[in-house]
Amino acid sequence: MESVTTPLTSELRKTPLNGLHRRLGAKMVNFGGWDMPVEYPSSGGLIAEHRAVRSSVGVFDVSHMGDIRIRSGSKPGRALAAVQHISMNDASKLAIGQAHYSAMLYPEGTFVDDVIVHRLGEDDFLLVINAGTREKDINWVRANTKGFDCVVEDLSDAYTQLAIQGPRAADVLRKLTDSDLSSIKNYWFTHGTVCGLKNTLIARTGYTGEDGFEIYVPSDGATSEKVWNQVIEAGREYGIVPCGLGCRNTLRLESKMALYGHEISDKINVGEAGLDRYCKMEKGDFVGRAALERAKAAGLTRTLVGLEMVDRGIARDDYRCCNEAGEAVGVVTSGSPSPTLGKNIALAYVPPAYSAVGTAVYVEIRGQKCKAQVVPTPFYRRPKKAAAPLVS
Amino acid sequence: MAYPKQYRYTKEHEWIDVKGNLATIGITDYAQHELGDVVFVELPKPGTKIEAGKSFGTVESVKAVSEIYAPVGGEVIEANTELQNTPEKINTDPHGAAWLIKVRLTDAANLSGLMDAAAYEAYIASKGKEASA
Numbered sequence: 015m016e017s018v019t020t021p022l023t024s025e026l027r028k029t030p031l032n033g034l035h036r037r038l039g040a041k042m043v044n045f046g047g048w049d050m051p052v053e054y055p056s057s058g059g060l061i062a063e064h065r066a067v068r069s070s071v072g073v074f075d076v077s078h079m080g081d082i083r084i085r086s087g088s089k090p091g092r093a094l095a096a097v098q099h100i101s102m103n104d105a106s107k108l109a110i111g112q113a114h115y116s117a118m119l120y121p122e123g124t125f126v127d128d129v130i131v132h133r134l135g136e137d138d139f140l141l142v143i144n145a146g147t148r149e150k151d152i153n154w155v156r157a158n159t160k161g162f163d164c165v166v167e168d169l170s171d172a173y174t175q176l177a178i179q180g181p182r183a184a185d186v187l188r189k190l191t192d193s194d195l196s197s198i199k200n201y202w203f204t205h206g207t208v209c210g211l212k213n214t215l216i217a218r219t220g221y222t223g224e225d226g227f228e229i230y231v232p233s234d235g236a237t238s239e240k241v242w243n244q245v246i247e248a249g250r251e252y253g254i255v256p257c258g259l260g261c262r263n264t265l266r267l268e269s270k271m272a273l274y275g276h277e278i279s280d281k282i283n284v285g286e287a288g289l290d291r292y293c294k295m296e297k298g299d300f301v302g303r304a305a306l307e308r309a310k311a312a313g314l315t316r317t318l319v320g321l322e323m324v325d326r327g328i329a330r331d332d333y334r335c336c337n338e339a340g341e342a343v344g345v346v347t348s349g350s351p352s353p354t355l356g357k358n359i360a361l362a363y364v365p366p367a368y369s370a371v372g373t374a375v376y377v378e379i380r381g382q383k384c385k386a387q388v389v390p391t392p393f394y395r396r397p398k399k400a401a402a403p404l405v406s
Numbered sequence: 407m408a409y410p411k412q413y414r415y416t417k418e419h420e421w422i423d424v425k426g427n428l429a430t431i432g433i434t435d436y437a438q439h440e441l442g443d444v445v446f447v448e449l450p451k452p453g454t455k456i457e458a459g460k461s462f463g464t465v466e467s468v469k470a471v472s473e474i475y476a477p478v479g480g481e482v483i484e485a486n487t488e489l490q491n492t493p494e495k496i497n498t499d500p501h502g503a504a505w506l507i508k509v510r511l512t513d514a515a516n517l518s519g520l521m522d523a524a525a526y527e528a529y530i531a532s533k534g535k536e537a538s539a
Contacts, residue, residue: 041440041442052469053442055439059442059443060442060443060467060468060469061443061468260442260468260469263469264468326446326490327446328445328446328466328471330471350468350469351445351446351468353468380448380464
């Protein structure tokens with residue numbers, strides 16, 4: 015057997031909770047240059063962590079994510095103009111305290127990165143970006159906001175970011191904050207006291223397809239560990255477990271959330287990725303818009319679909335897709351067993367002719383043609399909350 | 407989990423139990439722990455010739471595919487087909503019920519390059535140190 019764990023090298027970057035993860039016995043991997051926990055045998059491993067998030071609650075250290083703050087300089091409105099220029103969603107629609115999914119694009123209409131844009135103030139935005147693209151993103155933002163008279167700050171190392179995810183996430187966090195969590199809707203945020211830390215950013219966001227929160231606390235080691243431990247303590251009655259990047263991936267895949275370098279990249283455009291609903295062409299010009307108009311007029315040559323394996327076998331990232339005749343038609347971008355569905359699922363780029371639900375697509379697994387079929391996505395959607403009873 | 411004294415071990419974390427010209431092959435407890443939850447196993451059919459040092463099958467966890475290498479050459483006489491439906495047995499009983507294949511050895515098995523239990527335990531202990539250094 016070949017070892018699946020990437021050996022630790024000294025160049026890997028570490029979050030402030032790295033020592034804690036190691037003390038917990040987490041299996042660590044190199045994720046985009048970061049030494050990160052992939053799973054915790056003490057939590058029961060990846061599948062147990064995945065199930066905890068779907069059924070109750072789990073906590074992730076996502077401090078490797080980057081944070082870019084963009085504020086107006088001497089004149090008001092410049093930060094908004096800059097954000098509108100560098101991202102595809104319409105940030106003018108954001109209220110203060112609201113966030114949305116968006117992306118930064120190259121002039122070719124392909125992805126620099128996907129981002130969550132938070133409107134902190136009238137002239138003040140926070141962009142949360144991916145770990146593996148941090149330097150590229152910050153350089154790109156600086157280069158493309160020149161002339162906008164705005165202040166761009168890289169706050170990536172200022173925060174420890176914890177994601178508390180699952181149907182019980184609010185019950186856990188409620189014990190640690192004075193903020194009224196019920197008033198924070200999905201993709202909204204507030205600032206409140208968490209674990210005694212004033213003015214903490216609390217966002218109802220996540221990357222799991224469940225309800226949940228992401229909190230941003232100061233990145234010094236002592237504070238980071240204190241908050242982590244208090245979250246674990248508060249979650250004990252709900253069976254909270256530390257969760258690694260392994261289940262973060264299976265959770266986001268079931269919910270069809272894109273991962274940079276897989277479903278989206280500098281080679282894939284917005285239309286192909288099926289993210290048009292986050293791309294507001296009518297808001298005015300932005301980087302990548304002209305290319306997207308041309309691409310739209312030309313029509314799609316490939317599109318992202320969900321696959322479910324029919325034959326035995328697990329489709330994995332980068333495996334080739336072919337038709338019944340064995341001709342190559344596409345490629346798997348993410349593939350895995352789905353712990354929630356008990357099936358082997360994948361996302362893949364195929365020509366539109368192969369994208370209808372029910373179409374047979376074959377995945378080449380170690381030289382074998384294994385049958386799969388196109389299925390509706392997301393693979394998993396969280397159950398709607400039952401309406402609250404009138405009298406309880 | 408104890409490493410049976412009568413087994414021999416490879417650097418790639420397979421074990422082999424030789425009795426006369428028959429051998430049983432599996433992966434070690436260390437290997438299953440490194441893999442995490444095993445969800446899929448692909449094994450050769452009886453009659454398949456396997457070659458020492460070459461891959462003869464795969465074991466997959468949720469997150470990765472791992473090749474299994476033959477510690478010795480021979481002909482497969484039985485594959486543990488039970489594992490198709492219960493791959494998780496590899497996590498719970500890797501040295502016992504979750505054996506992978508039984509092999510008839512081609513020649514007198516050359517086990518000289520393999521480790522005994524004590525040497526293997528020292529080998530994985532040194533790997534553990536590397537990882538936490």
